[in-house]
Amino acid sequence: MTEQEIKEQFFVTRDAAAMLAARTALVDSIVRERWSAMPEGAAIAAVGGYGRAELFPHSDIDLLILLPGAGGKKSEDRAQQAIKEPLSLLLRDLWDKGLRISQSVHTPQECNQIDNSNAELSVSLLDRRFLAGDQTLFRQIRDPRPELGKDIARLTKERHAEFQHTIYHLEPNVKDTPGGLRDMQVLRWLAKLGAGDEQGPPDTAVLFEVRCFLHYLAGRDDNRFTFDRQDEIAKLIGAASPEELMRRYYRAVRNISRLANRRIDRFEAKGSSLLSQFRDKISRLSNTDFSVVRGGILFRSANAVENDPGIVMRLFEFVAMHGLPLAGDTQDRLERAIGHFEEWAKKQSNLLAPIRRAMLLPHAAAALRMLHECQALEGIFPELRDMEALVIRDFYHRYTVDEHTLVAITNALNLRQKKHDSFADLAVETQDFDLLPVALLFHDVGKGTPDEPHVPVSVRIARPALLRAGISERAWSIVEFLIAAHLELSSAMSGRDLSDPEVIRSVAEKVGTVERLRLLTLLTWADISAVNPGALTPWRRQLLWKLYMLVNAELTRELTARIGSHEIKASPEMQGSPELRAFLEGLPPRYLRIHSAEEMRQHLQLDAEAKGQGVAVSLARSEVWNLNVVASDKPGLFAMIAAAISSFGLNILRAEAFSNTRGRAIDTFAFADEQRTLDLNPDEVQHLLRTVIRAVRGELTMTQLLERRPRVKPDARVLAEARVTYNNEASPSSTLIELLTQDRPGLLCDIASVISNSGANIEVVLVDTEAKKAIDVFYVSRGGAKLADPEAEELVGALTRVAVPV
Amino acid sequence: MKKIEAIVQPFKLEEVKEALKNIGIDGMTISEVRGHGRQKGHKEVYRGQEYNVDLLPKVRFDLVVPDTRLDEVVEALTNAARTGKIGDGKIFVYDVADAVRIRNGDRGDAAV
Numbered sequence: 001m002t003e004q005e006i007k008e009q010f011f012v013t014r015d016a017a018a019m020l021a022a023r024t025a026l027v028d029s030i031v032r033e034r035w036s037a038m039p040e041g042a043a044i045a046a047v048g049g050y051g052r053a054e055l056f057p058h059s060d061i062d063l064l065i066l067l068p069g070a071g072g073k074k075s076e077d078r079a080q081q082a083i084k085e086p087l088s089l090l091l092r093d094l095w096d097k098g099l100r101i102s103q104s105v106h107t108p109q110e111c112n113q114i115d116n117s118n119a120e121l122s123v124s125l126l127d128r129r130f131l132a133g134d135q136t137l138f139r140q141i142r143d144p145r146p147e148l149g150k151d152i153a154r155l156t157k158e159r160h161a162e163f164q165h166t167i168y169h170l171e172p173n174v175k176d177t178p179g180g181l182r183d184m185q186v187l188r189w190l191a192k193l194g195a196g197d198e199q200g201p202p203d204t205a206v207l208f209e210v211r212c213f214l215h216y217l218a219g220r221d222d223n224r225f226t227f228d229r230q231d232e233i234a235k236l237i238g239a240a241s242p243e244e245l246m247r248r249y250y251r252a253v254r255n256i257s258r259l260a261n262r263r264i265d266r267f268e269a270k271g272s273s274l275l276s277q278f279r280d281k282i283s284r285l286s287n288t289d290f291s292v293v294r295g296g297i298l299f300r301s302a303n304a305v306e307n308d309p310g311i312v313m314r315l316f317e318f319v320a321m322h323g324l325p326l327a328g329d330t331q332d333r334l335e336r337a338i339g340h341f342e343e344w345a346k347k348q349s350n351l352l353a354p355i356r357r358a359m360l361l362p363h364a365a366a367a368l369r370m371l372h373e374c375q376a377l378e379g380i381f382p383e384l385r386d387m388e389a390l391v392i393r394d395f396y397h398r399y400t401v402d403e404h405t406l407v408a409i410t411n412a413l414n415l416r417q418k419k420h421d422s423f424a425d426l427a428v429e430t431q432d433f434d435l436l437p438v439a440l441l442f443h444d445v446g447k448g449t450p451d452e453p454h455v456p457v458s459v460r461i462a463r464p465a466l467l468r469a470g471i472s473e474r475a476w477s478i479v480e481f482l483i484a485a486h487l488e489l490s491s492a493m494s495g496r497d498l499s500d501p502e503v504i505r506s507v508a509e510k511v512g513t514v515e516r517l518r519l520l521t522l523l524t525w526a527d528i529s530a531v532n533p534g535a536l537t538p539w540r541r542q543l544l545w546k547l548y549m550l551v552n553a554e555l556t557r558e559l560t561a562r563i564g565s566h567e568i569k570a571s572p573e574m575q576g577s578p579e580l581r582a583f584l585e586g587l588p589p590r591y592l593r594i595h596s597a598e599e600m601r602q603h604l605q606l607d608a609e610a611k612g613q614g615v616a617v618s619l620a621r622s623e624v625w626n627l628n629v630v631a632s633d634k635p636g637l638f639a640m641i642a643a644a645i646s647s648f649g650l651n652i653l654r655a656e657a658f659s660n661t662r663g664r665a666i667d668t669f670a671f672a673d674e675q676r677t678l679d680l681n682p683d684e685v686q687h688l689l690r691t692v693i694r695a696v697r698g699e700l701t702m703t704q705l706l707e708r709r710p711r712v713k714p715d716a717r718v719l720a721e722a723r724v725t726y727n728n729e730a731s732p733s734s735t736l737i738e739l740l741t742q743d744r745p746g747l748l749c750d751i752a753s754v755i756s757n758s759g760a761n762i763e764v765v766l767v768d769t770e771a772k773k774a775i776d777v778f779y780v781s782r783g784g785a786k787l788a789d790p791e792a793e794e795l796v797g798a799l800t801r802v803a804v805p806v
Numbered sequence: 807m808k809k810i811e812a813i814v815q816p817f818k819l820e821e822v823k824e825a826l827k828n829i830g831i832d833g834m835t836i837s838e839v840r841g842h843g844r845q846k847g848h849k850e851v852y853r854g855q856e857y858n859v860d861l862l863p864k865v866r867f868d869l870v871v872p873d874t875r876l877d878e879v880v881e882a883l884t885n886a887a888r889t890g891k892i893g894d895g896k897i898f899v900y901d902v903a904d905a906v907r908i909r910n911g912d913r914g915d916a917a918v
Contacts, residue, residue: 494820497815543863
């Protein structure tokens with residue numbers, strides 16, 4: 001058959017194997033025919049792809065010409081000289097026939113020596129095939145040493161790095177992208193070098209077929225599977241759509257990639273005594289479920305997953321904690337038994353809890369990827385299958401939707417480990433950080449639903465999935481917000497004038513609270529960073545940070561604003577209850593945004609109780625303790641409550657205080673009971689409540705409370721200094737004081753006392769402590785007006801002294 | 807031929823692109839740049855710390871047009887990029903000696 005006939009036949013039969021064989025046979029016959037005119041004493045062999053008899057339509061034809069060794073023997077020298085001229089004629093002749101020849105000329109001795117200096121030649125020799133000439137020369141070539149496997153592993157890793165180690169490129173290179181045909185060859189080479197081949201080769205038919213078409217369509221050795229080619233080839237092979245073709249492609253590639261990575265790791269694991277010492281050390285991590293052998297995790301018992309599917313979740317947490325890879329055997333067992341896990345997962349009602357827990361562990365990203373690769377993540381959330389290997393074409397995205405999602409989560413989780421980065425600081429300070437990966441997991445899941453804007457669809461899909469997994473109402477409201485608003489900051493950044501206060505106000509209104517702003521900023525950061533490796537330019541980072549700062553400032557300013565009539569109109573609770581409306585009058589919009597209708601009703605009830613005694617309190621326990629105090633506002637109130645809590649050795653995590661127009665203060669505190677005082681002594685709960693009430697009524701003095709406070713050793717320092725500033729522009733009637741310092745037990749109580757002792761009244765408080773930092777916002781006034789500048793400066797000085805890290 | 811280099815506010819990107827498209831200008835190069843003019847950057851205060859933001863994000867358009875279209879293009883650019891506030895940016899116009907289309911060797915106006 002001629003090249004043209006081979007091509008025509010392929011377009012009819014689409015039989016890639018037949019095509020490769022036919023072209024190899026054609027080239028074989030041409031080379032052998034031309035070689036017959038060569039003088040004796042040399043040989044010609046096919047190597048590389050040609051050696052494997054896999055000649056794609058426009059692949060190079062790799063030839064090895066073997067000459068006898070020039071070891072000084074006269075006869076050998078003569079033979080070498082004699083062949084030079086005819087050889088160059090032969091090669092020119094083959095070029096003229098339109099064959100792209102890539103030749104090398106060596107003696108067998110050279111072939112056997114050079115594996116250290118030229119790994120690529122040694123690798124190509126693995127596929128050598130005799131064509132014509134002196135067979136004895138060909139037989140002198142020995143198989144490369146098994147150590148060549150290490151070079152192959154290194155070269156493969158370097159190649160994978162060029163493609164960010166992912167198979168899920170929207171426009172992959174079918175040869176070089178991880179999981180492509182090159183990896184298929186790596187598998188075969190490593191098998192030849194003794195890395196046993198316990199499994200049959202994965203199904204690669206679709207890759208071969210696609211590459212044949214790519215070559216024929218381009219008319220050259222072009223292996224880029226671009227969008228245009230995806231369209232053309234989908235039609236040629238009768239796929240339902242280009243997306244369907246790509247899913248087939250990614251499935252094949254995923255299998256190859258998994259096998260290749262596993263085989264490479266095994267090769268790299270050989271040798272190195274330092275490494276084995278390290279391995280011995282970590283093997284002590286073994287527990288009753290898992291043993292750690294040679295750096296990989298193994299199940300302790302056979303049929304572990306079948307007998308106890310919950311072990312998969314424990315494996316997930318184990319990986320998140322220690323960051324170790326699964327042994328190949330573990331991956332196989334997991335894959336085989338994943339159906340058992342899926343059945344089990346269907347019956348569970350709280351799988352989100354272990355996932356959220358693991359998200360705060362050091363290797364959370366690796367653990368989540370592990371869960372995805374064995375398809376357990378999809379077992380828990382079958383909804384995620386909608387975005388598996390999903391191609392959504394746009395100019396910027398480089399990965400499929402599922403890969404984009406995982407990269408975004410990985411980037412977000414790794415952000416916490418970075419130093420000297422403003423977004424990293426934000427990540428460390430953010431409350432509910434573990435909900436960020438949860439929101440990211442679902443943020444684009446709606447992209448699998450055609451003909452609808454994806455954001456509302458993502459929310460719609462996420463809701464039942466997460467409720468089934470046991471998400472709390474509060475957590476869902478945050479995740480829902482994050483998914484629904486995940487494009488807000490990007491679109492404000494790129495399309496709106498950030499110097500326009502109206503723009504910032506409207507973003508602030510959509511975001512609602514500083515806590516949500518932090519999470520949304522991080523989500524936006526992660527989402528952009530996962531579009532392609534270069535997407536998060538310093539330019540975009542700067543715009544995003546600027547937007548964050550401006551909206552943060554706006555939300556802080558807003559703390560002295562009052563709930564407006566449009567908010568009242570928007571709330572059915574307020575519409576129906578004049579009491580609630582009266583209670584809320586004078587409170588800032590933040591109050592509405594952070595409290596559920598149920599909590600507002602509780603506050604209203606406390607308000608009624610407080611009428612008689614001047615104060616009412618309630619205490620509830622969720623993840624932390626929450627204390628609500630409703631009392632007639634008076635100077636020093638907030639400081640006294642903080643002191644009462646501190647006097648029990650309890651650590652205040654968050655606090656806020658607002659007051660309404662009727663002179664009622666609503667103070668809420670979240671605190672941790674690190675010594676478990678309240679847990680272990682139920683009487684102490686009543687004691688605490690009584691102490692708070694007595695403190696508010698003035699029956700206890702500040703000194704009495706502070707004397708009772710237990711001494712606690714401060715944590716290691718994370719901040720070197722306290723930063724305290726004031727701002728008289730933020731509000732018409734009060735002075736804004738912002739404070740950032742190292743947190744310590746009793747800090748809030750000390751700060752509040754300093755403010756009260758200065759004679760200033762605390763109007764609004766917003767206190768947050770995360771990652772051992774205290775981030776406090778106070779609005780203070782004196783006689784219903786702002787502090788004069790000298791007064792404010794004096795107060796800042798006093799606060800700096802008390803807040804300095806110890 | 808003239809080369810036009812316009813530095814505009816980032817949020818004006820789409821509007822300017824659209825305005826150029828509407829008068830039939832399709833060829834342009836757009837880059838994300840950072841810099842400052844008389845606006846000179848400013849200070850932002852965040853948690854009591856001043857951030858010096860001296861290089862501000864801007865978008866740069868580069869395009870080459872025949873002499874006869876210069877005024878029209880500059881006007882479209884100006885109108886689309888203007889907010890009337892400091893920091894709206896600048897437009898620079900240069901003389902271009904020649905242009906070559908690499909694919910077929912076209913020169914001058916035919917190449918732009």
